[in-house]
Amino acid sequence: MTSSPRRSGAEAGPAVAVRGLTKVFPVPFHRQSIVAVKDLSLRIEPGEVYGLLGPNGSGKSTTLKIILGLVSPTRGRTEIFGRDSRLVESREAVGFLPENPYFYKYLTGNETLRFFGHLSGLRGVALKNRINELLDLVGLSRARNRRLGTYSKGMLQRIGLAQALIHDPRLVVLDEPTAGVDPAGSRDIRDLILDLKRRGITVLLSSHLLAQAQEICDRVGILADGVLVREGHLQELIAIENQTELIITDASDELIREIESAVSRSKAKLIERRKSTTTLERLFLEATKNDKRMTKSE
Amino acid sequence: MQTRYRPFSLWRIRAITANTLTELTRLKVFYVLLVFALVLIGSSIFMAQFSFQQEFQILKDISLGAISLFTSLLAIVATARLLPQDIEDRTLYTILAKPVPRFEYVLGRITGVLLLLAISTLVMAAAFVLVLYLREQAVVHTTLRQMSGAPPDQMADALRVVRSSAFNINIFPGITVIYLKACLLAALTLFVSTFATSNIFTIVVMAFIYFIGHLQATAREYWLQEHSGGVITRVFLAIVTLLFPDLQAFNLVDDIVAGTAISLAVFAKTAVLGLFYTTIYTLLATFVFYGKEL
Numbered sequence: 122m123t124s125s126p127r128r129s130g131a132e133a134g135p136a137v138a139v140r141g142l143t144k145v146f147p148v149p150f151h152r153q154s155i156v157a158v159k160d161l162s163l164r165i166e167p168g169e170v171y172g173l174l175g176p177n178g179s180g181k182s183t184t185l186k187i188i189l190g191l192v193s194p195t196r197g198r199t200e201i202f203g204r205d206s207r208l209v210e211s212r213e214a215v216g217f218l219p220e221n222p223y224f225y226k227y228l229t230g231n232e233t234l235r236f237f238g239h240l241s242g243l244r245g246v247a248l249k250n251r252i253n254e255l256l257d258l259v260g261l262s263r264a265r266n267r268r269l270g271t272y273s274k275g276m277l278q279r280i281g282l283a284q285a286l287i288h289d290p291r292l293v294v295l296d297e298p299t300a301g302v303d304p305a306g307s308r309d310i311r312d313l314i315l316d317l318k319r320r321g322i323t324v325l326l327s328s329h330l331l332a333q334a335q336e337i338c339d340r341v342g343i344l345a346d347g348v349l350v351r352e353g354h355l356q357e358l359i360a361i362e363n364q365t366e367l368i369i370t371d372a373s374d375e376l377i378r379e380i381e382s383a384v385s386r387s388k389a390k391l392i393e394r395r396k397s398t399t400t401l402e403r404l405f406l407e408a409t410k411n412d413k414r415m416t417k418s419e
Numbered sequence: 420m421q422t423r424y425r426p427f428s429l430w431r432i433r434a435i436t437a438n439t440l441t442e443l444t445r446l447k448v449f450y451v452l453l454v455f456a457l458v459l460i461g462s463s464i465f466m467a468q469f470s471f472q473q474e475f476q477i478l479k480d481i482s483l484g485a486i487s488l489f490t491s492l493l494a495i496v497a498t499a500r501l502l503p504q505d506i507e508d509r510t511l512y513t514i515l516a517k518p519v520p521r522f523e524y525v526l527g528r529i530t531g532v533l534l535l536l537a538i539s540t541l542v543m544a545a546a547f548v549l550v551l552y553l554r555e556q557a558v559v560h561t562t563l564r565q566m567s568g569a570p571p572d573q574m575a576d577a578l579r580v581v582r583s584s585a586f587n588i589n590i591f592p593g594i595t596v597i598y599l600k601a602c603l604l605a606a607l608t609l610f611v612s613t614f615a616t617s618n619i620f621t622i623v624v625m626a627f628i629y630f631i632g633h634l635q636a637t638a639r640e641y642w643l644q645e646h647s648g649g650v651i652t653r654v655f656l657a658i659v660t661l662l663f664p665d666l667q668a669f670n671l672v673d674d675i676v677a678g679t680a681i682s683l684a685v686f687a688k689t690a691v692l693g694l695f696y697t698t699i700y701t702l703l704a705t706f707v708f709y710g711k712e713l
């Protein structure tokens with residue numbers, strides 16, 4: 122379980138390998154067909170947080186589903202920890218949160234986790250403890266005995282996360298984990314992902330919220346119309362090598378004038394000078410933070 | 420927590436089975452049983468005017484007919500939505516993203532339905548036997564009162580007539596066969612739902628199969644009279660028999676009501692036929708489900 126030391130990097134090879142993946146969806150009664158993913162190759166190393174970015178319809182979900190063996194590829198191969206995605210046993214080490222997850226409305230939060238625990242081969246006291254732990258982690262302890270039909274969208278997303286983590290997988294695949302979740306909720310999810318990363322768990326997520334991806338991803342790939350148009354380490358992709366930002370508090374006008382004159386004396390050039398503003402997100406969080414978030418779940 | 424992966428796990432199937440039962444229970448399909456109870460009560464009130472032989476006959480006729488109809492209905496309606504709903508709601512994604520082979524999912528689902536049908540059949544059968552027993556006791560009492568002065572052997576004869584017209588040994592195999600017919604229908608519904616475009620489609624197709632299935636034996640005999648039994652005819656008939664199971668073969672109610680004995684051979688043959696069809700349809704459903712794009 123969580124206490125056992127992770128063997129991160131102990132197994133050779135990537136956590137996820139995608140090679141030459143193409144997926145064509147036939148359109149019934151029409152001659153043309155949709156190419157959702159075109160000759161895609163990816164390699165995700167153990168312990169990495171990888172973000173698959175792209176606009177709507179660019180093939181993110183399709184790629185994730187193929188990796189999980191839910192959709193069959195037209196061409197190419199995908200593997201999880203060296204095991205072909207088409208083999209059921211490749212799913213042993215993965216937790217998956219589909220986009221807009223929808224569970225059985227007639228089950229309570231607790232029963233939902235027990236069901237998925239059983240499917241993952243857990244039982245008895247170990248499962249019970251794990252369920253308590255996870256309900257706590259996602260802040261649904263107080264809603265555990267309510268049917269999912271009464272859950273809000275954010276709560277469903279969180280029970281979905283708990284469900285994905287139930288068997289303590291080595292790889293977690295999240296399709297738009299923060300879709301439909303409010304800013305505080307998505308910050309919680311971000312923290313949770315960072316915590317997974319700290320524990321050496323590989324995370325593959327899709328998103329079109331770029332600011333968020335920027336905060337958590339080690340590497341990103343950008344898909345457009347099923348083609349991987351960019352890929353690399355986030356810092357390398359977005360760093361502007363020859364620019365530096367300084368953010369200073371309580372600086373006197375005098376100090377700022379001094380800095381500016383120092384800049385103008387050197388070979389460097391001052392491009393922009395502005396007052397810092399807070400982000401709308403920070404403002405929102407500030408204004409609504411009086412409740413301790415994770416426990417306010419119903 | 421990483422355990423060795425098992426390609427087949429009764430534990431996982433059990434989880435899906437239990438979930439199916441929970442789902443159907445919470446969707447309140449058991450309300451059908453209340454309707455059955457009403458039919459039973461209604462018919463006993465209606466029958467007060469008949470002689471006891473007629474009364475027991477009608478009671479058995481109506482009750483067994485109702486058990487047969489309700490289990491069939493339950494089998495079709497409860498099964499039709501299971502799979503399409505899981506695909507539409509994408510709950511299947513979360514299930515199959517766990518290490519669950521697709522055949523375990525199908526097996527878990529069908530087992531859940533068969534259990535539901537078993538429970539329903541048992542409850543209805545128990546209610547029916549109880550009512551029959553109570554009516555029999557009532558008639559026994561009246562007979563005793565009416566014949567209070569008669570010699571003992573005459574009285575014993577009269578009671579034997581009452582008892583034999585109420586219960587006969589055929590009731591239980593008859594109900595078993597009704598249950599097997601429902602199992603067959605459930606498995607066939609599951610199979611149809613793997614390629615159906617909507618729940619309505621599945622239910623309409625099943626209603627169609629239900630009626631054809633009751634007629635097909637007669638039609639087949641007629642056909643064989645007209646045509647010689649060549650190879651093509653045989654293949655054609657085999658396909659028809661596969662798609663439209665001979666449901667009339669599962670209709671033993673008339674025999675039970677008439678009190679004719681169901682021979683062990685007939686019972687065994689029908690039971691095997693039911694199990695065979697159920698297995699075949701489950702396999703076909705699994706097969707189609709494996710090829711299905713979710």
Ligand SMILES: Nc1ncnc2c1ncn2[C@@H]1O[C@H](COP(=O)(O)OP(=O)(O)OP(=O)(O)O)[C@@H](O)[C@H]1O
Binds near residue numbers: 157176179182220713
């Ligand atoms: N089952 C399907 N049948 C036909 N076409 C499909 C199917 N699933 C996806 N597509 C098509 O494949 C393309 C990629 O879809 P996909 O869901 O992977 O996009 P996405 O990047 O996840 O988009 P979003 O950000 O909206 O979730 C789209 O053009 C979509 O219409």
Ligand SMILES: [Mg+2]
Binds near residue numbers: 181182183220296
């Ligand atoms: Mg998507």
